[in-house]
Amino acid sequence: MSLKDSGAYTAAAERLSSEASNAAVEEAGLPLDTARVKQAASSSFPPETVEQNSEQLIDSVYDWLQGTTEQPQINIDLQPYTAAFTQSVGNQTVAQVQGLPVCTLTQLRQIDPNNLDIASLPCLPPGINLETTKQQAIDKVVASNEFLQNPVVTTDNLPKDDQGNTVFDNAKNVPAAYQWSMRLPFIFGAFALLSATAVIALGWNEWRVAAKRLAWPLVWTGAIVAVASFVIRAMFDTATEPDGVASRLAGGDFKEVILAFLSGLEQAYTGRLLMFGIIYLVIGIVVLVIVRLMRKQPVVDDPIIASTAVNMPTKNLDQKQNPPDVL
Helix, strand or coil, rough: CCHHHHHHHHHHHHHHHHHHHHHHHHHCCCCCHHHHHHHHHHHCCCHHHHHHHHHHHHHHHHHHHHHCCCCCCCEEEEEHHHHHHHHHHHHHHHHHHHHHCCCCHHHHHHHCCCCCCCHCCCECCCCCCHHHHHHHHHHHHCCHHHHHCCCCECCCCCCCCCCCCCCHHHHCCHHHHHHHHHHHHHHHHHHHHHHHHHHHHCCCCCHHHHHHHHHHHHHHHHHHHHHHHHHHHHHHHHHCCCCCCHHHHCCCCCHHHHHHHHHHHHHHHHHHHHHHHHHHHHHHHHHHHHHCCCCCCCCCCHHHHHHHHHHCCCCCCCCCCCCCCCC
């Protein structure tokens, strides 16, 4: 299953647009139509935008897992999209202000022209600079949200813990573990073949016995690998629950993309393990079945000989029959 088919990009885009719209309506407190702000956010952060930026993230993490790079080289630039959203918020704010009734003399006495708060402006003062009002709205919504302030994500500005380490600094052993885990099917297969070779070398020269000794290591190896694939999948499902380790580490605007990437990685890995396990199991079972079938009596082509062999009484071939009496 690809990330696009999993809906990860759509989910991440919805999270980004929700983060942006909340910044304008709730955190900045601008008197805007919530539906229009959400629409502007959705158009500014389409799934295609997230997909384009996520591909670079995924490729970089793969390179890190495979040991090509010491750390993922992340560079996600959402600045053009946040700029489009904030410009839309500024335009909506200007339209909102222009729709206010003209201020009365009483209202004008209560308004400080040098300190206008566009979030609580009750009326339209004469001579108000709409471009200044627009920029004030933009500055206000940007200042209210860290995501809009820092729309460029790089390896250097990733969140750090109390020791100043990023998630990749704390996961230095993960690439080595990943690389060894990808070798497990081949390691198990080589172990099974070596075990069978050692058994045959010990002196079981009769082919059916040797084949049986070869089959059982394959059966046990296949069973172990298949069970391991299900255990790993269960562990991953636990880690990606809302309070799981993976969910906590993947927190942020790209959480859904990261979790979907991990899901795809897990499915590819466990699927590979399961495939090898089934192959080993099938080969081992087929060999055992062949050995079992070959234990039957051989088929004789000549029907006369076969009939004689079936109806002949058991005799001791070492004993000689007495010749008949001669009259």
